[in-house]
Amino acid sequence: MNPRIANNVLFRYAPLLLIAVFWEIAARSGIVSELALPPLSTVLEAWWKMFISGELIVNGASSMYRTVAGLGLAIIVGVLLGIFMAWFKPINAVLAPIVEVFYPLPKSALIPVTAIWLGFGDGSKILLIFLGCMIPVTIGAYNGARGSDQALVWSARAMGASRMRTLLDVVAPSALPEILSGVRIALAISFVLLVSSELLVSRQGLGHMIGFLGDGGAYDAMFAAVLTVALLGFLADRAYQMVMRKALQWQE
Amino acid sequence: MAMNGAAQIVINRVSHVYRPPRGREVLALQDVSLEVRRREFVALLGPSGCGKSTLLYLIGGFLPTVDGTIAVEGRPVAGPGPDRGIVFQHFALFPWKTVRSNILYGLEKVGLERAEREKRAQAFIDMVGLSGFEDSYPSQLSGGMKQRTAIARTLAIDPDILLMDEPFGALDAQTRSLMQTELLAIWQRSRKTVIFVTHDVQEAVYLAERVAVMSARPGRIKTIVDTNFDKNDRAVFKQKAFIDKVDEIWELVRNEALAALEERAP
Numbered sequence: 082m083n084p085r086i087a088n089n090v091l092f093r094y095a096p097l098l099l100i101a102v103f104w105e106i107a108a109r110s111g112i113v114s115e116l117a118l119p120p121l122s123t124v125l126e127a128w129w130k131m132f133i134s135g136e137l138i139v140n141g142a143s144s145m146y147r148t149v150a151g152l153g154l155a156i157i158v159g160v161l162l163g164i165f166m167a168w169f170k171p172i173n174a175v176l177a178p179i180v181e182v183f184y185p186l187p188k189s190a191l192i193p194v195t196a197i198w199l200g201f202g203d204g205s206k207i208l209l210i211f212l213g214c215m216i217p218v219t220i221g222a223y224n225g226a227r228g229s230d231q232a233l234v235w236s237a238r239a240m241g242a243s244r245m246r247t248l249l250d251v252v253a254p255s256a257l258p259e260i261l262s263g264v265r266i267a268l269a270i271s272f273v274l275l276v277s278s279e280l281l282v283s284r285q286g287l288g289h290m291i292g293f294l295g296d297g298g299a300y301d302a303m304f305a306a307v308l309t310v311a312l313l314g315f316l317a318d319r320a321y322q323m324v325m326r327k328a329l330q331w332q333e
Numbered sequence: 334m335a336m337n338g339a340a341q342i343v344i345n346r347v348s349h350v351y352r353p354p355r356g357r358e359v360l361a362l363q364d365v366s367l368e369v370r371r372r373e374f375v376a377l378l379g380p381s382g383c384g385k386s387t388l389l390y391l392i393g394g395f396l397p398t399v400d401g402t403i404a405v406e407g408r409p410v411a412g413p414g415p416d417r418g419i420v421f422q423h424f425a426l427f428p429w430k431t432v433r434s435n436i437l438y439g440l441e442k443v444g445l446e447r448a449e450r451e452k453r454a455q456a457f458i459d460m461v462g463l464s465g466f467e468d469s470y471p472s473q474l475s476g477g478m479k480q481r482t483a484i485a486r487t488l489a490i491d492p493d494i495l496l497m498d499e500p501f502g503a504l505d506a507q508t509r510s511l512m513q514t515e516l517l518a519i520w521q522r523s524r525k526t527v528i529f530v531t532h533d534v535q536e537a538v539y540l541a542e543r544v545a546v547m548s549a550r551p552g553r554i555k556t557i558v559d560t561n562f563d564k565n566d567r568a569v570f571k572q573k574a575f576i577d578k579v580d581e582i583w584e585l586v587r588n589e590a591l592a593a594l595e596e597r598a599p
Contacts, residue, residue, distance in 0.1 A: 232421045235421075236427075237438070238412070239414070239417060239419045240486075241414070241415045242442055254427070330470075331428055331472065
C-alpha cells in the first residue's frame, strides 16, 4: 500500500477511533456499568488471551468453514438455477413459484428445522446458509440472464456457437454484474445465519462463543468474540468488493 | 426476375407474424419474395417498423421461417451459421472482452489453430485501423471504433454473406460517411454478398447495386430499383443522375413513411 492510500484509509476510519475512545472513557468513568460494557482495553486483553490459547482460531475456523461451504454451494446452485430459469421456460414454470414462496420466509425460522435434520454440527449450519444464500444469487442470475442482449446471443450463434454454448459464452458473463450483486447480499446473509444458528444450536463457532461466554458472565471475552465477528464480516465484504471491481473492470 | 438459377439467396413468398409477449399479433412481413446474386450488394429500404430487420433475421436463421421458404446456396435456412455474418446497429460486441478477444471469439468457434487465430485477428484489427486498441474494452471506444471492431469480428471468420442491420444508424454523420466508404472498399476487395438494412435513402442508393423498397407494415417489397453508381467517387452525390435516383426512391418511400407514422399515432 502506498503512503497516500494508507493515509486515506486512516482518515476514512478515524471516526471508529473516536468510538473506541468514548467506549474506553464511558466504561472507565463509571457512566456505564462495567457489566454492560467492559472497557475496550479489557476486551482487547481478553481477545489476546483467547487468541493465544487458540480458542478464537479453532472456533473462527469452524465458523469460516461453515460459511464458505454454505455460501460456495449457494453460489454454484444459485447461478445455475437462475440462468436455466431465465433460459428454459419449463424450468421456470416449476421453480419460479417455489422461489417466490421461499423468498420472503425468514431463513432464521429454519434454524431448528435444519438442526433436527442434521444435528448440532457443521451440516445444519451449512444447509441453513446454503438455503438462505441461494435465493439472492438465483434472483440475481435470473434477472441478469433475462436481461442479456439478444443481439449478443445472435452474434455468437452466427459465429458458430451452439445454443447451449451461448449460455456459457454470452448469457453467464452478461449476467455477471447482477450475479455479483446477489452474492454480496448473500455474503451478508451468510454471517447473520451463521451467528444466529451457532448461538442457538451449536457447540462450536464464534456465535457459540458469544452465547457461551455471555451466559457465563465473561462479558469482556464475549465482547471480544463479537468484535471478531464484526471484523471478519467487514474484511469479507471489503475483499469481496475488490474482487467485484476487478471482475467488472470492463464496465464503463 | 429471371436469374438463370444463379441466385445465392432465394426468398420465396415469406410471411412472418410477430407475437409480442403481451398484446396482439402483428403481421410483420407479407408475401415477400427476393433473389440475391452472389457478391451482390442489396439494400433493404423502408420506414421503421416495416419488417426489414425481421427479413434480415430470417435470412440469418435467428428467427424461424414458418410461412414461405428462404434458401441459401440451394439449402433451406435452418438456423444461424458462420456462412452468414451479421453486424448490428448497436454493435453487439461482448463488453467483457477486449477488441482482440472479441475478434478471436469467432475464430475459435470456427476451429482455427491458435497461431493462425492470432495472426488473423491482428490482420483484421489492422485492416479496420484499430492498431493500438487491441486491449481496449468496447466501453472505452467511440461508436465508430466499436462498429469497426464488430465488422472486423464478422469479416474475420470469412462469411460468404454479410447481413448488416442499420450498421451505421447509431453513428454521427462524419463517422457514418467514413464508414460507408470503408465498407465499399472492403466489399470491392472481398466481394461478399451484402444485404444492408437502412432507412436512409441516400445511403442505400450510394452503397447498393439494387435497392428493395419496402412498404409500411405489413412489410412487402414494393419495388426493386437498380442503383449501380460509381462507388469509388463520393462526388457522385453531386451528380444529377444520383440526385434524381434518390428523389425517385424518396418518393416511393415517402408515402410508406407517412403510413407508418399514422399507424404509430394513437
